Amino acid sequence: MLRVKNLKAGYDGVPVIFDVSFEVREGELVSIVGSNGAGKTTILRAISGLIKPLAGEIEFMGERIDRIPAHEIVERGIAHVPEGRHVFGKMSIRDNLLMGAYTIKSEAEIRKTYEEVCDIFPRLRERESQKAETLSGGEQQMLAIARGLMSRPKILMVDEMSLGLMPILVDKVLDILREIRNRGTTVLLVEQKVQEALEMADRGYVLQTGRIITSGTNKELLESDLVKKAYLGM
Amino acid sequence: MIEQVAVSGLLMGLIYALVAVGLSLTWGVLDIINFAHGEYLMLSMYTAFWLYTLFNMDPYVSLPLAALLIFVIGYLNYKIVIKKVIDAPGLTALLATFGLSLLFRNLAQFFWTPNIRFISNTIVTDKKIELGSVVLGMPQLVAAIGSIIMVFVIYHFITKTKIGKAIQATAQDKSTARLMGINTEKIYALTLAIAGAAAGIAGSFMSTFYPVYPESGMMYGLLGFVIVALGGFGNIMGALYGGIIIGLAEAFGAYFLGTQFKYAVVFLIYLVVIQFKPRGLFGW
Ligand SMILES: Nc1ncnc2c1ncn2[C@@H]1O[C@H](COP(=O)(O)OP(=O)(O)O)[C@@H](O)[C@H]1O
Ligand SMILES: [Mg+2]
Numbered sequence: 213m214l215r216v217k218n219l220k221a222g223y224d225g226v227p228v229i230f231d232v233s234f235e236v237r238e239g240e241l242v243s244i245v246g247s248n249g250a251g252k253t254t255i256l257r258a259i260s261g262l263i264k265p266l267a268g269e270i271e272f273m274g275e276r277i278d279r280i281p282a283h284e285i286v287e288r289g290i291a292h293v294p295e296g297r298h299v300f301g302k303m304s305i306r307d308n309l310l311m312g313a314y315t316i317k318s319e320a321e322i323r324k325t326y327e328e329v330c331d332i333f334p335r336l337r338e339r340e341s342q343k344a345e346t347l348s349g350g351e352q353q354m355l356a357i358a359r360g361l362m363s364r365p366k367i368l369m370v371d372e373m374s375l376g377l378m379p380i381l382v383d384k385v386l387d388i389l390r391e392i393r394n395r396g397t398t399v400l401l402v403e404q405k406v407q408e409a410l411e412m413a414d415r416g417y418v419l420q421t422g423r424i425i426t427s428g429t430n431k432e433l434l435e436s437d438l439v440k441k442a443y444l445g446m
Numbered sequence: 447m448i449e450q451v452a453v454s455g456l457l458m459g460l461i462y463a464l465v466a467v468g469l470s471l472t473w474g475v476l477d478i479i480n481f482a483h484g485e486y487l488m489l490s491m492y493t494a495f496w497l498y499t500l501f502n503m504d505p506y507v508s509l510p511l512a513a514l515l516i517f518v519i520g521y522l523n524y525k526i527v528i529k530k531v532i533d534a535p536g537l538t539a540l541l542a543t544f545g546l547s548l549l550f551r552n553l554a555q556f557f558w559t560p561n562i563r564f565i566s567n568t569i570v571t572d573k574k575i576e577l578g579s580v581v582l583g584m585p586q587l588v589a590a591i592g593s594i595i596m597v598f599v600i601y602h603f604i605t606k607t608k609i610g611k612a613i614q615a616t617a618q619d620k621s622t623a624r625l626m627g628i629n630t631e632k633i634y635a636l637t638l639a640i641a642g643a644a645a646g647i648a649g650s651f652m653s654t655f656y657p658v659y660p661e662s663g664m665m666y667g668l669l670g671f672v673i674v675a676l677g678g679f680g681n682i683m684g685a686l687y688g689g690i691i692i693g694l695a696e697a698f699g700a701y702f703l704g705t706q707f708k709y710a711v712v713f714l715i716y717l718v719v720i721q722f723k724p725r726g727l728f729g730w
Contacts, residue, residue: 300619315626
């Protein structure tokens with residue numbers, strides 16, 4: 213479904229990820245893990261078109277998308293929930309969700325999606341006319357994910373959803389992501405919290421200073437010496 | 447007498463608000479100060495003047511044409527000038543719009559001479575309404591009512607329509623707006639075009655009672671900045687309140703201290719507010 217080949221990307225012509233290749237298949241939940249500064253966010257930005265790759269290819273549903281501007285990538289079915297949530301604080305929760313559905317033309321479809329998404333996040337419906345900035349960090353994370361779902365994506369990419377959340381909330385968001393996957397949306401998760409992210413994934417990739425150093429099923433990774441030593445403190 | 451001053455100030459304030467709305471939008475969405483905004487007014491006033499002089503069109507009739515023309519100029523201003531400098535460091539964008547404002551003024555001088563001109567006979571010229579001791583000039587009254595209607599139309603557009611919400615989203619967080627599928631380039635161009643149209647409408651109204659010359663937009667551009675700073679960047683209702691405050695301050699300043707001091711009062715208010723509320727009285 214999503215195939216990244218020899219991707220090199222960075223800022224102002226200076227690469228921060230080098231020769232990254234990975235793949236996400238339809239229906240999977242895949243995690244890319246790595247410590248702060250490894251280049252996880254940069255990978256997602258390159259996929260969603262916010263930055264142009266310096267080299268390599270990104271293919272989605274059989275089509276090259278690495279030269280397509282960001283606003284057209286969403287239409288193709290890729291939703292990117294950015295690190296740090298980035299909800300539109302001055303806008304209502306409802307309007308935030310409607311912005312998520314910006315590319316959908318049919319009013320009826322937007323209404324239907326709105327109801328579906330609010331079924332997953334009932335708190336948001338209760339407070340739909342409130343400004344997004346009045347929500348707590350955890351609620352804003354829910355809103356950011358819900359907003360991503362509003363475009364009816366084929367794949368949902370979530371960047372560092374655990375950032376700044378209490379452990380109990382992290383578990384809750386993870387449950388929700390699992391539910392989203394069970395409803396048929398492919399999920400690509402990018403996380404510093406290596407254990408949690410690998411535990412819930414089907415497969416994972418480990419990124420270190422801009423390169424993928426190992427990959428495998430969640431079991432393989434959680435049991436590998438490399439991951440245990442470097443990331444799980446065992 | 448004091449009622450007369452208050453009413454005149456209020457009417458001018460409402461017109462200022464329409465001038466300031468476009469400036470505020472530009473500032474709020476693109477995060478740049480468009481120094482050429484005052485020149486949009488001037489160009490619109492000349493449009494009204496020439497259509498009146500050559501084709502005997504009343505400024506109220508030519509208003510949609512002037513609005514459309516300045517809408518297009520605003521759009522081109524983005525595509526040709528601002529787009530190139532918006533990400534440049536330091537004062538580049540500021541200097542570019544400042545240069546554009548000089549260019550517009552010099553072109554006006556070159557083609558149309560520095561002479562001061564008037565539209566001498568519109569359908570409202572010399573008409574008045576008397577309410578007790580207060581006299582309302584018809585041109586000012588129509589301009590004020592038209593302006594406040596336009597401010598509300600723009601407010602409605604920005605807060606209620608899908609494109610308006612996309613403009614807000616772009617103003618708050620451009621990258622995230624792009625992730626929503628919003629073409630932020632288009633939004634920028636549209637914002638400047640709307641700002642232009644608003645100034646175009648204000649200019650048409652003002653041409654019915656204000657002289658037309660190459661510098662006729664300058665002072666209003668400047669007052670616009672003060673109003674935006676008072677009202678808060680990107681805040682449309684703030685521009686309305688700021689416009690009213692400045693209109694009243696100017697009128698009362700002139701009444702109590704003399705006409706030569708009216709702008710001193712305006713800028714004094716500005717300096718005091720900025721000290722205590724740098725994001726404006728109604729700022730985000
Ligand atoms: N906007 C930016 N401009 C320049 N360098 C950046 C920018 N964003 C991130 N970087 C650099 O790129 C590297 C990878 O960052 P990032 O992709 O954010 O890593 P991660 O998401 O894994 O923490 C870091 O060294 C970071 O300093
Ligand atoms: Mg990151």
